[in-house]
Amino acid sequence: MQQNQLKGPLYVVPKKSFILRFIYNQFLIILGSVLAAFGYVVFQVPFQIAAGGVSGLAIIINEYTGLTVGMLYLILNIPLLVLGYYQLGGLKFLLSTINSVVVFSLASDVFVRILPLYMKVYPISQDLLLNCIYAGVSVGLGAGIIYRAGGSMGGTSIPARILQKHTGFPLSQSFLYTDIIVIVLAGFVFSWEKSMLALLTLLLCGMASDFVLEGVSQVRIAWIITDNPKVMSRTLMTELQRGVSMWQMTGAYSDTERTMLYCTVRRSQVSDLKFLVSSIDPKAFLVIGTAQQAWGGTGFTNLKSPSGR
Incomplete structure (x- = not known):
């Protein structure tokens, strides 16, 4: 509906309110990105649980190139950011997504370096199932905080959100459709056991992000x-x-x-x-x-x- 078709008074939200809300949302995006990066580095990277998306693809490429997962995540997101710019809100979306992508990339590389030095036990557990469960929950909660603030983690979450926007599918389903290829690829590169665990992580991640986004x-x-x-x-x-x-x-x-x-x-x-x-x-x-x-x-x-x- 076009604005000029509406009649009657229109409340104009003060610019100050929009600015304060934008700053608050950026803080939430940073918080969610750090939480997601922590779960990613602690529970996924050490065990090669490539749970779909660009983050999973970064784990696979890291196996062959030696480039850090954070740097790979940043590089692989560039073409997807262009797609998101045109489909998910233009400059506003781009600013929030760049914030998330950069913070997640930097935090991932920082955690990879410092956590083994400052944690008495790293990784926390050698149980693959436990790591896959906690990876899904922690990364999903972080992603949910980011989405609730109007941002995006980038990666395949961009086509997932586009799919959700046009079809109304829950994010858990959208993630499944966009990330399954990476999980299958991980099965060939690592093992099918890790691929199955990665699928479980992906499902838990989607459920956790749906929960943060208020219901199913x-x-x-x-x-x-x-x-x-x-x-x-x-x-x-x-x-x-x-x-x-x-x-x-x-x-x-x-x-x-x-x-x-x-x-x-x-x-x-x-x-x-x-x-x-x-x-x-x-x-x-x-x-x-x-x-x-x-x-x-x-x-x-x-x-x-x-x-x-």
């Missing part, structure tokens, strides 16, 4: 009771590109008439929805529920399309 369903339903319905509805339609319905209601306790708004959004938009609602009307009453799928309407798959049948 694809969409969220929001009910908003506010005293500024026109400003709220137009702002949500403009900023989130989602349709909004409204109706009058009467509070049983206060016996006063209020307006309730109804809006369905992608789960990745929940943070933006909360931000906009609290900025427009701090006294608004917001309830967010879950839904498994959403078809038709503004911003969702058309019921007449092949994927909507």
Whole structure:
């Protein structure tokens, strides 16, 4: 829906709020990248668990070249960053993703050097299954923090997020589709046992990132009771590109008439929805529920399309 098709007042979020939110998100991206790099170096690299993606490909190439996994991760991400620039938000996406890619690369190489020196026991465990489980959880939590902040770890997470954007598939499924080739390659290079463990790590990573992104369903339903319905509805339609319905209601306790708004959004938009609602009307009453799928309407798959049948 084009902005010039909307009528009524529009709430303009102060530039200061956007700047502070951007800085906060970059901090989260750095935090998530460091956590993911720690899990990657401690649980994956020493045991050649190439759990898909560019990070897994870096482990495979490292076996033959001797180049550090962090440097390989950075180099391999360059063409994918170009793809993400055009598909996932332009400059804003690129800045957040470069932040994550650079921090993950540097942190990985730093951890590879210093952890064996400062940890009494490195690696922590020689059990492949334990390492694969904790790799999936730690890297997945870090990745989830990054995605929730609006960033990306780069690598095959870029085509995975593009797939999620256009199909609504959970990230766990999207990762599986985009990373399976690397896992199969790892089976030929290392062993099929490690390849099977890598697949388990990938699945756990996707589940952990889905958990951080707030649940496993694809969409969220929001009910908003506010005293500024026109400003709220137009702002949500403009900023989130989602349709909004409204109706009058009467509070049983206060016996006063209020307006309730109804809006369905992608789960990745929940943070933006909360931000906009609290900025427009701090006294608004917001309830967010879950839904498994959403078809038709503004911003969702058309019921007449092949994927909507």
